[in-house]
Amino acid sequence: MPRVQAYLLIAAGALTPFTLPAADETLPAAQIRSGGYTIVVTFAPGKINLPRSTVLAWISSAADAVSAYFGRFPVSHARIFVRPAAGRSGIFNGTTYGHEGGFTRISIGELTGQHELDNDWMMTHELLHLAFPDIAGDEHHWIEEGMATYMEPIARAQIGAIRIERVWGDMARYMPQGLPEDGDQGLDHTDSWRSTYWGGALFWLVADVQIRQHTNNRKGLQDAMRAILAAGGNILEEWPIEHVLEVGDRATGGRVLRDLYNRMKAKPVQTDLNDLWRKLGIQVNSGVVTFDEKAPLANIRRAITARR
Numbered sequence: 001m002p003r004v005q006a007y008l009l010i011a012a013g014a015l016t017p018f019t020l021p022a023a024d025e026t027l028p029a030a031q032i033r034s035g036g037y038t039i040v041v042t043f044a045p046g047k048i049n050l051p052r053s054t055v056l057a058w059i060s061s062a063a064d065a066v067s068a069y070f071g072r073f074p075v076s077h078a079r080i081f082v083r084p085a086a087g088r089s090g091i092f093n094g095t096t097y098g099h100e101g102g103f104t105r106i107s108i109g110e111l112t113g114q115h116e117l118d119n120d121w122m123m124t125h126e127l128l129h130l131a132f133p134d135i136a137g138d139e140h141h142w143i144e145e146g147m148a149t150y151m152e153p154i155a156r157a158q159i160g161a162i163r164i165e166r167v168w169g170d171m172a173r174y175m176p177q178g179l180p181e182d183g184d185q186g187l188d189h190t191d192s193w194r195s196t197y198w199g200g201a202l203f204w205l206v207a208d209v210q211i212r213q214h215t216n217n218r219k220g221l222q223d224a225m226r227a228i229l230a231a232g233g234n235i236l237e238e239w240p241i242e243h244v245l246e247v248g249d250r251a252t253g254g255r256v257l258r259d260l261y262n263r264m265k266a267k268p269v270q271t272d273l274n275d276l277w278r279k280l281g282i283q284v285n286s287g288v289v290t291f292d293e294k295a296p297l298a299n300i301r302r303a304i305t306a307r308r
Protein backbone atom coordinates (compact mmCIF):
# COMPACT_ATOMS: atom_id res chain seq x y z
CA MET A 1 0.00 0.00 0.00
CA PRO A 2 2.69 2.63 0.82
CA ARG A 3 4.34 1.89 -2.53
CA VAL A 4 1.11 2.66 -4.33
CA GLN A 5 0.73 5.96 -2.54
CA ALA A 6 4.30 6.92 -3.41
CA TYR A 7 3.60 6.43 -7.11
CA LEU A 8 0.42 8.43 -6.86
CA LEU A 9 2.34 11.33 -5.34
CA ILE A 10 4.90 11.24 -8.12
CA ALA A 11 2.15 11.12 -10.72
CA ALA A 12 0.26 14.01 -9.17
CA GLY A 13 3.45 16.05 -8.94
CA ALA A 14 4.29 15.47 -12.57
CA LEU A 15 0.96 16.97 -13.59
CA THR A 16 1.96 20.38 -12.26
CA PRO A 17 4.53 21.90 -14.62
CA PHE A 18 6.45 23.77 -11.93
CA THR A 19 7.01 20.72 -9.75
CA LEU A 20 8.44 18.44 -12.45
CA PRO A 21 11.53 16.55 -11.40
CA ALA A 22 14.67 18.29 -12.50
CA ALA A 23 15.92 15.41 -14.66
CA ASP A 24 16.24 16.67 -18.25
CA GLU A 25 15.07 13.37 -19.67
CA THR A 26 11.68 13.27 -17.98
CA LEU A 27 8.96 13.30 -20.62
CA PRO A 28 6.15 15.79 -20.05
CA ALA A 29 2.71 14.52 -19.02
CA ALA A 30 0.07 14.10 -21.69
CA GLN A 31 -3.65 13.55 -22.03
CA ILE A 32 -5.16 11.06 -24.43
CA ARG A 33 -8.83 10.60 -25.31
CA SER A 34 -10.54 7.25 -25.64
CA GLY A 35 -14.12 6.07 -25.47
CA GLY A 36 -15.45 9.42 -24.30
CA TYR A 37 -12.94 10.04 -21.51
CA THR A 38 -9.56 11.61 -20.92
CA ILE A 39 -6.67 9.51 -19.65
CA VAL A 40 -3.72 11.28 -18.05
CA VAL A 41 -0.32 9.80 -18.86
CA THR A 42 2.69 10.76 -16.73
CA PHE A 43 6.29 9.65 -16.98
CA ALA A 44 8.81 8.90 -14.28
CA PRO A 45 12.28 10.39 -14.78
CA GLY A 46 14.34 8.50 -17.33
CA LYS A 47 15.02 8.11 -21.01
CA ILE A 48 13.05 6.27 -23.70
CA ASN A 49 14.60 6.15 -27.18
CA LEU A 50 11.25 6.10 -28.96
CA PRO A 51 9.55 9.49 -29.42
CA ARG A 52 6.92 10.38 -26.85
CA SER A 53 4.28 10.44 -29.63
CA THR A 54 5.05 6.79 -30.40
CA VAL A 55 4.67 5.79 -26.76
CA LEU A 56 1.39 7.69 -26.52
CA ALA A 57 0.12 6.04 -29.73
CA TRP A 58 0.81 2.64 -28.15
CA ILE A 59 -1.19 3.59 -25.06
CA SER A 60 -3.98 5.08 -27.19
CA SER A 61 -4.29 1.89 -29.21
CA ALA A 62 -4.62 -0.19 -26.03
CA ALA A 63 -7.20 2.23 -24.62
CA ASP A 64 -9.15 2.17 -27.89
CA ALA A 65 -9.21 -1.64 -27.87
CA VAL A 66 -10.77 -1.57 -24.39
CA SER A 67 -13.22 1.18 -25.42
CA ALA A 68 -14.23 -0.82 -28.50
CA TYR A 69 -14.91 -3.96 -26.49
CA PHE A 70 -16.93 -2.18 -23.81
CA GLY A 71 -18.49 0.55 -25.94
CA ARG A 72 -16.75 3.23 -23.85
CA PHE A 73 -13.67 3.64 -21.71
CA PRO A 74 -14.41 1.99 -18.35
CA VAL A 75 -13.50 4.78 -15.90
CA SER A 76 -13.74 8.55 -16.21
CA HIS A 77 -10.44 9.63 -14.61
CA ALA A 78 -7.86 6.96 -15.39
CA ARG A 79 -4.18 7.66 -15.01
CA ILE A 80 -1.23 5.81 -16.47
CA PHE A 81 2.21 6.14 -15.01
CA VAL A 82 5.01 5.08 -17.38
CA ARG A 83 8.37 4.20 -15.89
CA PRO A 84 11.39 4.15 -18.22
CA ALA A 85 13.85 1.35 -17.47
CA ALA A 86 17.45 2.21 -18.32
CA GLY A 87 19.32 -0.15 -20.61
CA ARG A 88 16.35 -2.49 -21.05
CA SER A 89 14.05 -3.39 -23.90
CA GLY A 90 10.35 -4.28 -23.86
CA ILE A 91 7.27 -3.73 -21.72
CA PHE A 92 7.00 -5.18 -18.23
CA ASN A 93 5.73 -4.83 -14.64
CA GLY A 94 2.22 -3.70 -15.51
CA THR A 95 -0.07 -3.32 -12.49
CA THR A 96 -3.49 -1.72 -12.18
CA TYR A 97 -5.12 -0.37 -9.03
CA GLY A 98 -8.62 0.70 -8.11
CA HIS A 99 -7.34 3.79 -6.27
CA GLU A 100 -7.79 7.44 -7.17
CA GLY A 101 -10.07 6.86 -10.12
CA GLY A 102 -8.16 3.89 -11.52
CA PHE A 103 -4.45 3.80 -12.04
CA THR A 104 -2.04 1.72 -14.12
CA ARG A 105 1.71 1.73 -13.82
CA ILE A 106 3.88 0.06 -16.42
CA SER A 107 7.57 -0.03 -17.31
CA ILE A 108 9.04 0.50 -20.76
CA GLY A 109 12.67 -0.20 -21.54
CA GLU A 110 14.81 2.65 -22.80
CA LEU A 111 15.80 0.52 -25.83
CA THR A 112 12.26 -0.61 -26.74
CA GLY A 113 11.49 -0.58 -30.49
CA GLN A 114 8.30 -0.07 -32.46
CA HIS A 115 8.01 -3.79 -33.12
CA GLU A 116 7.81 -4.48 -29.38
CA LEU A 117 5.06 -1.91 -28.94
CA ASP A 118 3.13 -3.41 -31.87
CA ASN A 119 3.34 -6.84 -30.25
CA ASP A 120 2.68 -5.74 -26.71
CA TRP A 121 -0.34 -7.25 -24.95
CA MET A 122 0.37 -5.92 -21.46
CA MET A 123 -0.93 -2.37 -21.84
CA THR A 124 -4.30 -3.65 -23.09
CA HIS A 125 -4.39 -6.34 -20.40
CA GLU A 126 -3.88 -3.74 -17.69
CA LEU A 127 -6.50 -1.34 -19.00
CA LEU A 128 -9.01 -4.20 -19.24
CA HIS A 129 -8.70 -4.57 -15.47
CA LEU A 130 -10.29 -1.12 -15.17
CA ALA A 131 -13.44 -2.56 -16.75
CA PHE A 132 -14.19 -5.23 -14.16
CA PRO A 133 -15.06 -4.96 -10.46
CA ASP A 134 -12.56 -5.69 -7.75
CA ILE A 135 -13.84 -9.13 -6.72
CA ALA A 136 -14.10 -9.73 -3.00
CA GLY A 137 -12.00 -12.71 -1.89
CA ASP A 138 -8.46 -13.69 -2.92
CA GLU A 139 -9.65 -17.14 -4.05
CA HIS A 140 -11.46 -15.49 -6.96
CA HIS A 141 -8.43 -13.68 -8.39
CA TRP A 142 -8.57 -16.02 -11.42
CA ILE A 143 -11.80 -14.41 -12.64
CA GLU A 144 -10.09 -11.00 -12.90
CA GLU A 145 -6.90 -12.29 -14.54
CA GLY A 146 -8.80 -14.69 -16.76
CA MET A 147 -11.02 -11.86 -17.98
CA ALA A 148 -8.08 -9.69 -18.99
CA THR A 149 -6.22 -12.66 -20.50
CA TYR A 150 -9.17 -13.83 -22.60
CA MET A 151 -10.41 -10.43 -23.77
CA GLU A 152 -7.08 -8.77 -24.57
CA PRO A 153 -6.50 -10.35 -28.00
CA ILE A 154 -10.19 -10.15 -28.89
CA ALA A 155 -10.36 -6.45 -28.05
CA ARG A 156 -7.21 -5.74 -30.06
CA ALA A 157 -8.54 -7.72 -33.04
CA GLN A 158 -11.81 -5.79 -32.90
CA ILE A 159 -9.94 -2.55 -33.66
CA GLY A 160 -7.70 -4.24 -36.23
CA ALA A 161 -4.56 -3.99 -34.08
CA ILE A 162 -3.85 -7.72 -34.52
CA ARG A 163 -5.05 -10.30 -37.01
CA ILE A 164 -7.91 -12.64 -36.15
CA GLU A 165 -5.73 -15.62 -37.10
CA ARG A 166 -3.36 -14.60 -34.33
CA VAL A 167 -6.16 -14.42 -31.75
CA TRP A 168 -7.15 -18.03 -32.30
CA GLY A 169 -3.67 -19.33 -33.02
CA ASP A 170 -2.46 -17.96 -29.68
CA MET A 171 -5.52 -19.30 -27.88
CA ALA A 172 -4.96 -22.76 -29.34
CA ARG A 173 -1.33 -22.56 -28.30
CA TYR A 174 -1.68 -21.18 -24.78
CA MET A 175 -5.13 -22.23 -23.56
CA PRO A 176 -4.05 -25.82 -22.73
CA GLN A 177 -2.12 -24.27 -19.83
CA GLY A 178 -5.50 -23.61 -18.24
CA LEU A 179 -6.51 -27.28 -18.13
CA PRO A 180 -6.43 -28.76 -14.63
CA GLU A 181 -3.39 -30.77 -13.64
CA ASP A 182 -3.14 -33.59 -11.10
CA GLY A 183 -3.96 -32.26 -7.66
CA ASP A 184 -5.79 -29.13 -8.86
CA GLN A 185 -8.93 -28.43 -6.85
CA GLY A 186 -10.96 -26.13 -9.08
CA LEU A 187 -10.57 -22.45 -9.91
CA ASP A 188 -11.25 -21.13 -6.39
CA HIS A 189 -8.80 -23.51 -4.75
CA THR A 190 -5.85 -23.64 -7.17
CA ASP A 191 -3.62 -20.59 -6.99
CA SER A 192 -0.96 -21.53 -9.57
CA TRP A 193 -0.06 -19.01 -12.28
CA ARG A 194 -1.44 -21.40 -14.92
CA SER A 195 -4.79 -21.80 -13.25
CA THR A 196 -5.11 -18.11 -12.37
CA TYR A 197 -4.41 -16.73 -15.86
CA TRP A 198 -5.21 -19.53 -18.28
CA GLY A 199 -7.69 -21.48 -16.16
CA GLY A 200 -9.49 -18.17 -15.78
CA ALA A 201 -9.24 -17.44 -19.51
CA LEU A 202 -10.64 -20.89 -20.29
CA PHE A 203 -13.61 -20.19 -18.02
CA TRP A 204 -14.42 -17.05 -20.02
CA LEU A 205 -13.87 -18.74 -23.41
CA VAL A 206 -16.24 -21.58 -22.54
CA ALA A 207 -18.73 -19.04 -21.15
CA ASP A 208 -18.57 -16.97 -24.35
CA VAL A 209 -19.23 -19.99 -26.56
CA GLN A 210 -22.03 -21.30 -24.33
CA ILE A 211 -23.80 -17.92 -24.14
CA ARG A 212 -23.71 -17.75 -27.93
CA GLN A 213 -24.98 -21.32 -28.26
CA HIS A 214 -27.85 -20.64 -25.85
CA THR A 215 -28.88 -17.44 -27.62
CA ASN A 216 -28.48 -18.60 -31.24
CA ASN A 217 -25.43 -16.34 -31.40
CA ARG A 218 -27.53 -13.23 -30.69
CA LYS A 219 -25.67 -12.51 -27.45
CA GLY A 220 -22.17 -13.19 -26.27
CA LEU A 221 -19.86 -12.57 -23.36
CA GLN A 222 -19.31 -9.05 -24.66
CA ASP A 223 -22.97 -8.28 -23.82
CA ALA A 224 -22.49 -9.65 -20.32
CA MET A 225 -19.32 -7.62 -19.78
CA ARG A 226 -20.90 -4.42 -21.03
CA ALA A 227 -23.86 -4.99 -18.69
CA ILE A 228 -21.55 -5.49 -15.70
CA LEU A 229 -19.78 -2.23 -16.51
CA ALA A 230 -23.08 -0.44 -17.13
CA ALA A 231 -24.23 -1.55 -13.67
CA GLY A 232 -21.22 0.25 -12.18
CA GLY A 233 -18.92 -2.77 -12.09
CA ASN A 234 -15.55 -1.19 -12.78
CA ILE A 235 -12.33 -1.50 -10.78
CA LEU A 236 -13.39 1.25 -8.39
CA GLU A 237 -16.12 -1.02 -7.00
CA GLU A 238 -15.80 -4.18 -4.95
CA TRP A 239 -18.39 -6.79 -5.84
CA PRO A 240 -19.02 -10.34 -4.63
CA ILE A 241 -18.34 -12.82 -7.41
CA GLU A 242 -21.97 -14.00 -7.35
CA HIS A 243 -23.19 -10.50 -8.20
CA VAL A 244 -20.91 -10.25 -11.26
CA LEU A 245 -22.15 -13.58 -12.56
CA GLU A 246 -25.78 -12.72 -11.90
CA VAL A 247 -25.61 -9.36 -13.71
CA GLY A 248 -23.84 -11.00 -16.66
CA ASP A 249 -26.40 -13.80 -16.79
CA ARG A 250 -29.32 -11.38 -16.62
CA ALA A 251 -27.95 -9.48 -19.63
CA THR A 252 -27.75 -12.64 -21.69
CA GLY A 253 -30.98 -14.26 -20.51
CA GLY A 254 -29.67 -17.44 -18.96
CA ARG A 255 -27.56 -19.05 -16.25
CA VAL A 256 -24.39 -19.84 -18.19
CA LEU A 257 -22.00 -17.90 -15.93
CA ARG A 258 -23.46 -19.14 -12.65
CA ASP A 259 -23.72 -22.74 -13.82
CA LEU A 260 -20.19 -22.76 -15.20
CA TYR A 261 -18.81 -21.21 -12.02
CA ASN A 262 -20.61 -23.77 -9.85
CA ARG A 263 -19.15 -26.54 -11.99
CA MET A 264 -15.55 -25.25 -12.06
CA LYS A 265 -15.06 -23.50 -8.72
CA ALA A 266 -14.25 -26.41 -6.44
CA LYS A 267 -13.24 -29.32 -8.64
CA PRO A 268 -11.09 -29.82 -11.71
CA VAL A 269 -13.14 -29.84 -14.92
CA GLN A 270 -11.59 -31.13 -18.12
CA THR A 271 -12.42 -29.34 -21.36
CA ASP A 272 -11.83 -31.07 -24.70
CA LEU A 273 -10.01 -28.16 -26.32
CA ASN A 274 -9.20 -30.00 -29.55
CA ASP A 275 -12.88 -30.72 -30.00
CA LEU A 276 -13.73 -27.07 -29.25
CA TRP A 277 -11.20 -25.77 -31.81
CA ARG A 278 -12.57 -28.23 -34.38
CA LYS A 279 -16.16 -27.10 -33.78
CA LEU A 280 -15.13 -23.45 -33.98
CA GLY A 281 -13.29 -24.22 -37.23
CA ILE A 282 -9.79 -23.35 -36.06
CA GLN A 283 -6.98 -25.31 -37.71
CA VAL A 284 -3.31 -24.86 -36.92
CA ASN A 285 -0.76 -26.55 -39.16
CA SER A 286 2.94 -25.86 -38.64
CA GLY A 287 2.02 -22.61 -36.92
CA VAL A 288 -0.24 -21.44 -39.77
CA VAL A 289 -3.84 -20.75 -38.73
CA THR A 290 -6.71 -21.34 -41.13
CA PHE A 291 -10.45 -21.31 -40.59
CA ASP A 292 -13.02 -23.92 -41.60
CA GLU A 293 -16.10 -21.86 -42.38
CA LYS A 294 -18.25 -25.00 -42.55
CA ALA A 295 -17.48 -25.98 -38.96
CA PRO A 296 -20.59 -26.21 -36.72
CA LEU A 297 -19.64 -23.18 -34.57
CA ALA A 298 -17.87 -21.12 -37.25
CA ASN A 299 -20.49 -18.37 -36.93
CA ILE A 300 -19.79 -18.15 -33.20
CA ARG A 301 -16.04 -17.87 -33.85
CA ARG A 302 -16.66 -15.04 -36.31
CA ALA A 303 -19.02 -13.22 -33.93
CA ILE A 304 -16.52 -13.25 -31.05
CA THR A 305 -13.99 -11.07 -32.88
CA ALA A 306 -16.47 -8.99 -34.89
CA ARG A 307 -16.39 -5.27 -34.13
CA ARG A 308 -19.70 -3.97 -32.86
Ligand SMILES: [Zn+2]
Pocket residue numbers: 125126129144145148
Ligand atom coordinates in the same frame (compact mmCIF):
# COMPACT_ATOMS: atom_id res chain seq x y z
ZN1 LIG B 1 -3.70 -8.82 -14.88
